[in-house]
Amino acid sequence: MEAKKIKNIFVQGAISPAFIADSIAGHQSKTTIGGHSIFLGQVRADMINGQKVVGIEYTSYVEMALDKMQEIREDIFAKYELSCAHVYHSLGMVLTGEICLFVFTSAPHRRSAIDACNELVERIKAELPVWGKELLEGEGHQWKVNN
Amino acid sequence: MEAKKIKNIFVQGAISPAFIADSIAGHQSKTTIGGHSIFLGQVRADMINGQKVVGIEYTSYVEMALDKMQEIREDIFAKYELSCAHVYHSLGMVLTGEICLFVFTSAPHRRSAIDACNELVERIKAELPVWGKELLEGEGHQWKVNN
Amino acid sequence: MTNQRLHIQVFGQLSEILGSTGVDIPFFADTNELRKWLLTEYPALDKLPFLIAVDKKVSQTSTPLNENAVIALLPPFSGG
């Protein structure tokens, strides 16, 4: 179970593969865990009117996002039998090919870990006040739209 | 798209967090990818009639497993719009807390990556001729049962 | 009452439309009144759906406001 203390989820810039490896390694002493489910969001080099996206600059209404994330966490822990759940989202600049979102759930059995991870990703994208500004090669930008 | 060449999926012993990090890092140059989905199976220290599981020793009918895995891969690539899919399964001894299965899918959009990963995990568990022998503290063993 | 003002924080694309990440505006008694005024004052808002958050919660119907309310204008979310 989780304490009620508000956890920070935001990290400056991209999330590195080494950070992800450390998170995984940190769970190897929890021997009641049978399965981990991980989602990673990566910045795509989309073409927008002939200009390539070179990165996304993320901003957030941080105080509200952390409150909402806490509410989502509580819902998820009430709904699924989880050992733990971790969420990291980038703020500031993330270049194409880099990772901007890391959602990591662990449970005794795979079904709970997978379903909880899936639901976390959907709710994070739909409910967290976070905005991505897609910066285009050369100059200019476009505001990212989730679907 | 994937070549027809049969890929090996088996690794001796546990799958390390560093190996997982390297796999993730290897996909950062593929800038059409928008989402990765990862499933990790970890060996639980279950209690069996009062004896704790200390590890699982995996064996396989390797030639058949690789043929079957190739069939599953082809089905998955036909069904989902994927950038790539990787599967690694341990053979030999994996201690409790260590990782024995690593399934990794990547796609332009998250839905394909997540659904494909999920389906791969289910099919791997149901269809690959792999067996786990749970070794118990002290002595003795029990053959693992999937559900 | 006419001395009262509201302060609103402005996020994402809306800060481009309003030209700032925070503005002081006249007082309105609820979020419906506020929304009406904003659409008149900044006609470009008509093109972009937006939510109003009061005290860090999205206002679902019309929410009463007071001078200490923490108000924020939120364009469609695009995290992840």
Place this chain on the structure above:
Amino acid sequence: MTNQRLHIQVFGQLSEILGSTGVDIPFFADTNELRKWLLTEYPALDKLPFLIAVDKKVSQTSTPLNENAVIALLPPFSGG
């Protein structure tokens, strides 16, 4: 024909029941006959459902056998 033999590979828990990971047995024309003989020869097999693979494919109905068939006995899978 009576000189023909079948070689079968035996995996997982079945190798404990048969006492070996590979056995040479008399020839049978199909997997139904083979299964019947195995259950008589190794009564403990009755407790454990098993599949017969022929040439690396699980035999769904009765599969004809020949001396060169690659036959394997597979207990319930428990990978992952």
